[in-house]
Amino acid sequence: xxxxxxxxxxxxxxxxxxxxxxxxxxxxxxxxxxxxxxxxxxxxxxxxxxxxxxxxxxxxxxxxxxxxxxxxxxxxxxxxxxxxxxxxxxxxxxxxxxxxxxxxxxxxxxxxxxxxxxxxxxxxxxxxxxxxxxxxxxxxxxxxxxxxxxxxxxxxxxxxxxxxxxxxxxxxxxxxxxxxxxxxxxxxxxxxxxxxxxxxxxxxxxxxxxxxxxxxxxxxxxxxxxxxxxxxxxxxxxxxxxxxxxxxxxxxxxxxxxxxxxxxxxxxxxxxxxxxxxxxxxxxxxxxxxxxxxxxxxxxxxxxxxxxxxxxxxxxxxxxxxxxxxxxxxxxxxxxxxxxxxxxxx
Amino acid sequence: xxxxxxxxxxxxxxxxxxxxxxxxxxxxxxxxxxxxxxxxxxxxxxxxxxxxxxxxxxxxxxxxxxxxxxxxxxxxxxxxxxxxxxxxxxxxxxxxxxxxxxxxxxxxxxxxxxxxxxxxxxxxxxxxxxxxxxxxxxxxxxxxxxxxxxxxxxxxxxxxxxxxxxxxxxxxxxxxxxxxxxxxxxxxxxxxxxxxxxxxxxxxxxxxxxxxxxxxxxxxxxxxxxxxxxxxxxxxxxxxxxxxxxxxxxxxxxxxxxxxxxxxxxxxxxxxxxxxxxxxxxxxxxxxxxxxxxxxxxxxxxxxxxxxxxxxxxxxxxxxxxxxxxxxxxx
Numbered sequence: 001x002x003x004x005x006x007x008x009x010x011x012x013x014x015x016x017x018x019x020x021x022x023x024x025x026x027x028x029x030x031x032x033x034x035x036x037x038x039x040x041x042x043x044x045x046x047x048x049x050x051x052x053x054x055x056x057x058x059x060x061x062x063x064x065x066x067x068x069x070x071x072x073x074x075x076x077x078x079x080x081x082x083x084x085x086x087x088x089x090x091x092x093x094x095x096x097x098x099x100x101x102x103x104x105x106x107x108x109x110x111x112x113x114x115x116x117x118x119x120x121x122x123x124x125x126x127x128x129x130x131x132x133x134x135x136x137x138x139x140x141x142x143x144x145x146x147x148x149x150x151x152x153x154x155x156x157x158x159x160x161x162x163x164x165x166x167x168x169x170x171x172x173x174x175x176x177x178x179x180x181x182x183x184x185x186x187x188x189x190x191x192x193x194x195x196x197x198x199x200x201x202x203x204x205x206x207x208x209x210x211x212x213x214x215x216x217x218x219x220x221x222x223x224x225x226x227x228x229x230x231x232x233x234x235x236x237x238x239x240x241x242x243x244x245x246x247x248x249x250x251x252x253x254x255x256x257x258x259x260x261x262x263x264x265x266x267x268x269x270x271x272x273x274x275x276x277x278x279x280x281x282x283x284x285x286x287x288x289x290x291x292x293x294x295x296x297x298x299x300x301x302x303x304x305x306x307x308x309x310x311x312x313x314x315x316x317x318x319x320x321x322x323x324x325x326x327x328x329x330x331x332x333x334x335x336x337x338x339x340x341x342x343x344x345x346x
Numbered sequence: 347x348x349x350x351x352x353x354x355x356x357x358x359x360x361x362x363x364x365x366x367x368x369x370x371x372x373x374x375x376x377x378x379x380x381x382x383x384x385x386x387x388x389x390x391x392x393x394x395x396x397x398x399x400x401x402x403x404x405x406x407x408x409x410x411x412x413x414x415x416x417x418x419x420x421x422x423x424x425x426x427x428x429x430x431x432x433x434x435x436x437x438x439x440x441x442x443x444x445x446x447x448x449x450x451x452x453x454x455x456x457x458x459x460x461x462x463x464x465x466x467x468x469x470x471x472x473x474x475x476x477x478x479x480x481x482x483x484x485x486x487x488x489x490x491x492x493x494x495x496x497x498x499x500x501x502x503x504x505x506x507x508x509x510x511x512x513x514x515x516x517x518x519x520x521x522x523x524x525x526x527x528x529x530x531x532x533x534x535x536x537x538x539x540x541x542x543x544x545x546x547x548x549x550x551x552x553x554x555x556x557x558x559x560x561x562x563x564x565x566x567x568x569x570x571x572x573x574x575x576x577x578x579x580x581x582x583x584x585x586x587x588x589x590x591x592x593x594x595x596x597x598x599x600x601x602x603x604x605x606x607x608x609x610x611x612x613x614x615x616x617x618x619x620x621x622x623x624x625x626x627x628x629x630x631x632x633x634x635x636x637x638x639x640x641x642x643x644x645x646x647x648x649x650x651x652x653x654x655x656x657x658x659x660x661x662x663x664x665x666x667x668x669x670x671x672x673x674x675x676x677x
Contacts, residue, residue, distance in 0.1 A: 096472075
């Protein structure tokens with residue numbers, strides 16, 4: 001396959017001192033490099049965060065100049081953008097106008113569900129670049145949304161990176177049954193006072209018959225290696241995302257749960273059974289069914305391990321960061337896809 | 347049910363293109379109400395569309411009309427105001443008008459402070475993407491599903507073609523002012539069509555398509571065309587002339603209004619015209635079309651036509667080269 005020069009503009013969390021070393025931006029970046037492309041990174045939010053200027057509020061001009069200088073020196077074939085929110089619509093237009101031969105693409109991870117959290121805000125952020133991008137990649141099924149064009153918008157799952165998601169929890173008995181982590185925003189890191197999280201209702205109704213390791217409710221979330229250490233003490237996990245379920249959407253946490261070999265529970269309305277069988281993931285309809293299943297698998301450790309293993313192996317196969325990075329590049333550069341996975345759209 | 351007010355104060359072709367948005371609004375909820383602020387020129391044309399509830403004719407030099415419209419628009423409480431034409435006059439006028447949500451589609455004129463103050467959302471109408479994609483973006487943003495094909499007959503009654511017997515299955519060559527130098531953009535290439543070489547064009551079209559030909563023109567007076575008609579045609583009645591050489595195989599229909607042109611186009615097998623309103627109609631009617639475009643402005647032409655699957659673009663050039671290109675067209 002042809003190797004491209006790719007400018008990847010995404011938050012690499014340098015300012016967070018490796019607290020988010022497992023971020024999706026990093027996983028996609030690794031995937032691009034592992035596929036043999038020549039990748040240059042601009043960590044947009046680190047640049048704007050570390051360079052404050054009273055005459056350039058939000059360091060927007062600085063960021064624009066950094067991008068221009070990088071393009072001029074590197075001459076990329078493709079620019080892939082993550083959540084680059086510090087550049088406004090007019091500036092994206094200028095970039096597209098100035099570099100007509102470069103293909104533009106964006107990936108967007110936040111929920112775009114009308115019943116989900118921050119819908120209007122997220123839609124505006126997505127639309128900031130949507131018009132000028134040749135392709136847009138989202139983590140919600142495209143056919144579940146009526147405000148995106150299926151010709152230039154495609155689904156991608158949250159990537160699993162074999163160099164990051166290295167644990168295999170199904171290989172041994174774990175001291176705690178259930179891992180559950182939520183947060184009020186990964187950049188913030190700690191819980192907000194007086195913030196009502198709709199996921200707490202479910203947490204409160206969880207059965208007491210399984211031991212739990214819960215973060216983001218009563219206890220602040222954990223990050224960095226501590227997140228993996230805590231996750232590594234559990235055999236099962238519930239994947240909870242904010243808002244009402246929407247087809248194929250998930251918080252990026254699912255990659256850590258399935259990718260590290262925990263038996264993962266997810267509400268059936270997310271329709272992850274389009275990707276995984278009942279021998280690879282556990283779905284539930286409501287809290288009572290969830291509780292019954294948690295108790296059942298706690299008692300059936302061998303079945304738990306078997307499903308967790310199959311799920312982990314399948315997830316590493318189909319949600320692999322190399323595959324996702326390849327899909328982004330091929331779709332954007334109009335290259336035919338050689339293989340076909342359940343989440344690909346033509 | 348929502349009430350929409352759309353500014354489209356430019357030409358017929360622009361309005362026809364905007365039908366994709368209008369239909370998307372109606373498809374979403376047939377009870378949605380759509381009113382148009384149109385140019386006086388388009389007013390009569392737009393009236394024919396049943397899905398447009400009310401048309402506000404716009405004339406920036408008529409303060410009485412502006413005030414009258416201002417009063418009526420503000421009494422309507424529109425949910426959405428969409429400035430599609432991107433004109434300064436529409437943008438500034440919209441400031442005085444009430445609507446819950448204002449969206450503008452703008453080209454080069456984008457005063458940032460003004461937009462921040464008075465417009466909820468704007469999109470750039472850019473030739474970096476084609477016009478269809480720009481509309482798609484707007485429709486996507488408004489949660490409207492659009493099709494690249496306008497269902498032309500859904501809300502619009504095309505006049506019955508009174509010349510049907512003469513025109514059915516023929517090739518329509520629309521010789522409007524865009525063919526003739528001095529009547530259109532001065533920096534465009536022209537075909538130098540005149541009474542001497544007119545027959546070359548006709549022979550080429552006969553040879554290539556083996557169909558009768560109908561010639562139409564707009565309502566503007568074109569001296570060169572008058573001369574061609576006087577020399578090559580014989581009047582049959584007030585509006586129709588037959589060719590002296592080819593008789594009824596080559597017909598000229600005088601001063602066709604745009605309504606008549608639509609009805610003629612509907613019956614034809616092929617249309618040859620300069621790219622513009624007629625090519626939008628032919629696309630909507632799914633009729634094969636050869637459209638002449640200026641080579642230097644190919645980007646603009648593609649901007650308008652890239653979603654049209656029945657159109658073949660050829661370059662404006664001297665008539666011999668145009669004939670050659672027609673000869674090479676694969677429909």
